[in-house]
Structures are given as C-alpha cells and as structure tokens.
Amino acid sequence: MSLFSPTAAVSYFFNYFLMKGVLVTIGLTVAAVVGGLILGMGIALLRMSSNPVLAGAARFYIWFFRGTPLLIQLVVIYSGLPQLGIKFSVITCALVGLILNEAAYLAEIVRSGFMAVSAGQREAAWALSLSPWVTFRRVTLPQAFRLMIPPLGNSINSLLKATSLASVISVEELMRRSDMLMQEHFQILEVYAAATAYYLILTSVWDAVQRRLEKHFGRSSAAKTRRVAASAPVAQASAGARA
Amino acid sequence: MQPQLREVPAVRMEAVYKHYGDFTALNEVDLKVAKGEKIVVCGPSGSGKSTLIRCINHIEKHDEGLIYVNGVELDHQRKNIDAVRRDTGMVFQSFNLFPHMTVLENCTLAPMTANGMSEAEARDLAMHFLTKVRIPDQAEKFPGQLSGGQQQRVAIARALCMRPKIMLFDEPTSALDPEMVKEVLETMKKLAEEGMTMLCVTHEMGFAREVADRIVFMNEGRVVEQAAPEEFFKHPKSERARTFLDQIIH
Ligand SMILES: Nc1ncnc2c1ncn2[C@@H]1O[C@H](COP(=O)(O)OP(=O)(O)OP(=O)(O)O)[C@@H](O)[C@H]1O
Numbered sequence: 001m002s003l004f005s006p007t008a009a010v011s012y013f014f015n016y017f018l019m020k021g022v023l024v025t026i027g028l029t030v031a032a033v034v035g036g037l038i039l040g041m042g043i044a045l046l047r048m049s050s051n052p053v054l055a056g057a058a059r060f061y062i063w064f065f066r067g068t069p070l071l072i073q074l075v076v077i078y079s080g081l082p083q084l085g086i087k088f089s090v091i092t093c094a095l096v097g098l099i100l101n102e103a104a105y106l107a108e109i110v111r112s113g114f115m116a117v118s119a120g121q122r123e124a125a126w127a128l129s130l131s132p133w134v135t136f137r138r139v140t141l142p143q144a145f146r147l148m149i150p151p152l153g154n155s156i157n158s159l160l161k162a163t164s165l166a167s168v169i170s171v172e173e174l175m176r177r178s179d180m181l182m183q184e185h186f187q188i189l190e191v192y193a194a195a196t197a198y199y200l201i202l203t204s205v206w207d208a209v210q211r212r213l214e215k216h217f218g219r220s221s222a223a224k225t226r227r228v229a230a231s232a233p234v235a236q237a238s239a240g241a242r243a
Numbered sequence: 244m245q246p247q248l249r250e251v252p253a254v255r256m257e258a259v260y261k262h263y264g265d266f267t268a269l270n271e272v273d274l275k276v277a278k279g280e281k282i283v284v285c286g287p288s289g290s291g292k293s294t295l296i297r298c299i300n301h302i303e304k305h306d307e308g309l310i311y312v313n314g315v316e317l318d319h320q321r322k323n324i325d326a327v328r329r330d331t332g333m334v335f336q337s338f339n340l341f342p343h344m345t346v347l348e349n350c351t352l353a354p355m356t357a358n359g360m361s362e363a364e365a366r367d368l369a370m371h372f373l374t375k376v377r378i379p380d381q382a383e384k385f386p387g388q389l390s391g392g393q394q395q396r397v398a399i400a401r402a403l404c405m406r407p408k409i410m411l412f413d414e415p416t417s418a419l420d421p422e423m424v425k426e427v428l429e430t431m432k433k434l435a436e437e438g439m440t441m442l443c444v445t446h447e448m449g450f451a452r453e454v455a456d457r458i459v460f461m462n463e464g465r466v467v468e469q470a471a472p473e474e475f476f477k478h479p480k481s482e483r484a485r486t487f488l489d490q491i492i493h
C-alpha cells in the first residue's frame with residue numbers, strides 16, 4: 001500500500017457525493033451572509049441609537065455572540081433547545097446558528113463603517129438641505145460601504161470555513177461528507193486533500209470577487225478618502241478569528 | 244446702512260448661549276446682520292467663532308436665546324430648520340465635498356433631491372456656478388483629483404446651486420496652501436460684490452479690510468467688539484483685541 005495515492009485524491013475530488021457537500025457549504029455561506037447582513041444592520045442601527053436600552057441590548061448581543069464559540073452555539077441550538085421543547089430541522093439549526101453568529105460580526109463592521117464617515121460629510125449634507133434619507137442613501141451609505149468591503153470580505157472568508165462546524169450537528173456539508181467518505185474507505189489523506197482543495201478554491205474565488213468589489217467601489221480613488229479609510233477603526237472589527 | 248435696518252435682518256441673535264457640558268462656548272451673544280452685509284468674525288482659537296456660525300444654520304443647536312434667519316425663528320422645529328437651511332449656504336475649512344461623487348454630482352445632488360429639479364436643469368445650474376468659480380472644465384473629475392483651492396471653489400459652487408441668500412464661511416482658506424488662498428478669496432470677493440450677505444470666519448485680514456462692512460471680534464464665547472474694519476484695525480477698544488491683532492499681523 002502506498003503512502004498517498006494521488007489518483008484516489010483526484011477521484012474523491014470528482015466524487016459526486018462530495019460535490020453535493022460543496023454545494024451545501026456554498027448554500028450555508030450565502031444564506032448566512034444574507035441573513036447575517038440583514039440582522040447585523042438592524043443590530044448596528046440599534047447599537048448606534050441614542051436610546052441607551054436599545055444600544056445596550058445590541059451591545060449585549062454582540063458581546064455574547066462574539067464572546068462564545070460558534071461550536072457551542074450550534075450544539076446548544078441543535079441539542080440544547082429541544083430540552084425546552086424547541087426543535088428545528090438540522091439545516092435550520094445550522095442556519096440559525098450561523099446567522100446569529102455572523103450578525104454579531106457584521107454589526108460591528110457596519111457600525112465602524114458608518115462611524116468612519118466623517119461628521120463633516122453629514123454636516124455638509126444638512127447644510128445643503130438634504131433630507132435625512134438622501135443623506136443616508138447618497139452620502140453616508142456609499143462611503144461607509146466602501147470602508148466595509150475589506151472587513152466584510154474577511155468575515156465572509158472566515159464564515160466559509162466556519163460552516164464546517166455545522167458538520168458536528170450532522171449537516172452534510174463538505175466537511176461532514178468528507179468524514180463520511182473517510183470512514184467508509186479509510187483513505188484519510190486522500191479524502192481531506194480533496195476537501196482542502198475545495199476550501200482553497202472557494203476562498204480563492206471569494207478573494208477574487210472581493211478584489212473586484214474593492215476596485216469597483218474604490219474607483220473615485222480620492223486621496224482624501226484613502227486617508228480616512230486608513231485611519232478608520234474598521235480593520236479592528238474584522239479581527240478576531242472565529243473558533 | 245440706515246434704510247436696511249428697517250427691513251427684516253438676515254440674521255438676528257439675541258442672548259444666545261451654547262454649552263458643551265460645563266463649558267460655555269457661546270455666552271450671551273447678540274448679533275444683527277443686515278441683508279447684504281458682509282461680516283468677518285475673528286478671534287483667538289476656541290473663542291466660539293465656528294460655534295457661532297454653525298448655530299445660524301442649526302448644525303449646532305443653541306441652548307438658550309433667540310435666533311432668527313430672514314425672519315424665521317430657529318426654534319428646533321424641523322420645518323423652520325429646513326427653511327433656514329434653504330436660505331443659507333455653508334463652506335467649511337475642510338471642504339467636505341462628497342468624495343465618491345464627481346464635481347458635477349456634488350453640485351446637482353441637492354438641487355435634484357431637495358428642490359426636485361430635473362437632471363438637465365440641475366446640470367445647467369451647476370455648470371453656471373462652476374463657470375463662475377472658474378472650474379467648469381473639472382466637472383467630471385472627482386474631488387480627490389483637484390487641488391485644495393479648486394475643491395474649495397467647488398464647495399462654494401455647490402452651496403450656490405441652492406441659491407442661498409446668506410453664505411456662511413468657516414475659515415475657508417485655513418486648510419489651503421498659501422498659493423491657493425488667493426483664488427478662493429477672489430471668488431468670495433466676487434460674491435460679495437454681487438450683494439450676497441456673508442458671515443465669514445477668517446484670519447485673512449487683507450480680505451477683512453477690503454470686503455467686510457463690519458468685524459466681529461470674539462473672545463471666550465462672547466462678542467467683545469464690533470466695528471468697521473478701519474476702526475477695528477486702527478483703534479481696537481479691548482486689550483484682548485489689541486493682543487490678538489498684534490499676533491496676527493506679525
Ligand atoms: N462638540 C464639542 N464638544 C465639546 N466642546 C466643544 C465642541 N465643539 C467645540 N467645543 C469647544 O468650544 C469652544 C469653541 O469652539 P469653536 O470651534 O467655536 O472655536 P473657534 O473660535 O472656531 O476656534 P478655532 O479658531 O480653533 O476654529 C472650544 O473651546 C472647543 O473646545
């Protein structure tokens with residue numbers, strides 16, 4: 001028996017069963033990003049509100065979900081909540097856990113994006129009699145969004161890999177299906193080589209998309225804005241890898 | 244000056260106070276500005292000059308006292324704030340152009356969204372004022388591609404596109420390299436010649452001498468002295484104004 005069989009690895013790479021796991025991984029990621037963004041924006045708004053109760057609740061949410069491992073969150077939702085009579089399907093559990101967790105990260109990214117847009121921009125908008133909605137939609141949001149793209153991209157990269165934790169609650173995504181193949185054939189290195197290749201492909205594709213987005217939204221390339229971006233606290237929000 | 248006094252003044256402030264926590268940034272300020280009048284506000288750093296003019300368009304909320312702009316009372320009601328902001332244009336030390344929009348878009352945004360102007364109309368209007376500040380050829384560029392002086396002239400054009408009756412300037416040339424100060428001051432002089440009511444915080448004493456009808460000198464949140472430029476520069480009444488002028492002229 002050889003140490004490592006490249007042909008076996010290649011055949012796992014093209015294994016239909018594994019490919020379907022890749023699609024589940026992609027699906028989980030996309031759903032968690034969309035859900036997390038919607039929820040995260042809501043939490044960011046609460047966090048920035050002048051009402052101390054709302055702001056405090058949002059702060060608690062962020063503190064809680066960033067301060068505990070995603071793994072525990074998933075397990076509690078999957079096996080803990082049924083004890084209280086709350087039961088979801090496996091895939092719903094995974095989505096709820098991923099969205100709740102991702103929202104906490106994205107809320108901080110959204111918030112620091114808005115905080116990094118200088119007060120002078122809003123003041124100029126007010127002085128021009130722009131309505132609050134136009135000020136948000138045309139002045140603040142586009143500038144905040146541009147600052148959010150890099151940390152947003154990092155968070156999505158990290159989420160893509162974090163979906164593998166859903167394997168623990170038996171969601172048949174890429175990681176879980178690799179485990180299943182491995183247990184069937186005992187070709188550990190070969191199976192995980194294929195899985196690793198898929199994760200690398202997914203993260204690389206996303207990197208390329210992110211670069212395109214950055215280029216697209218950075219096209220006015222104002223020297224002044226770049227200085228603002230460099231000094232903004234946005235980068236911090238994205239720091240802190242997920243467990 | 245005499246006949247104008249019977250008209251509604253452009254700006255009237257009565258016993259205005261503004262506090263930041265325990266700190267009093269405006270301390271019983273009274274000020275009346277007639278239509279068409281050009282006021283230069285000066286004073287040492289931290290004396291409340293910016294706060295004063297930012298209260299006039301309610302970017303800063305005053306805490307006590309009365310402010311009327313063209314007869315409209317700034318009483319913190321949305322409707323009145325909006326009316327006042329439509330009558331006033333503001334130019335900031337740091338330009339505050341919208342960096343993600345072209346020069347033209349900077350100028351057309353407010354006319355289109357706040358005044359419901361069509362794009363074509365707004366464009367004509369913007370080009371009219373960009374021509375007036377002598378940069379029509381930069382219309383398609385982004386602010387970051389322009390020099391400071393050009394950016395500030397765009398900011399002036401952008402404000403003018405809302406056809407304000409009063410222009411507020413907060414140290415419009417302080418962030419500029421010396422060689423660009425002149426082009427901005429020239430633009431402001433032209434505006435003054437056309438009869439615009441202007442309140443201008445500036446340390447450009449040459450400009451003040453030439454353009455201002457009145458100098459308002461502030462110190463520690465108070466209006467300490469008001470006089471025609473001639474008199475203010477030759478015979479400052481307060482000790483504080485004398486030391487200030489000594490510092491600034493040398
Ligand atoms: N948002 C704020 N919070 C607390 N204090 C403030 C705030 N804005 C201004 N101040 C204080 O109010 C005082 C007056 O400020 P203001 O900006 O009006 O001064 P200024 O005369 O324009 O000074 P400068 O020449 O430096 O621009 C300063 O001492 C400043 O520290």
Ligand SMILES: [Mg+2]
Nearest residue numbers: 292293294413
């Ligand atoms: Mg100031």
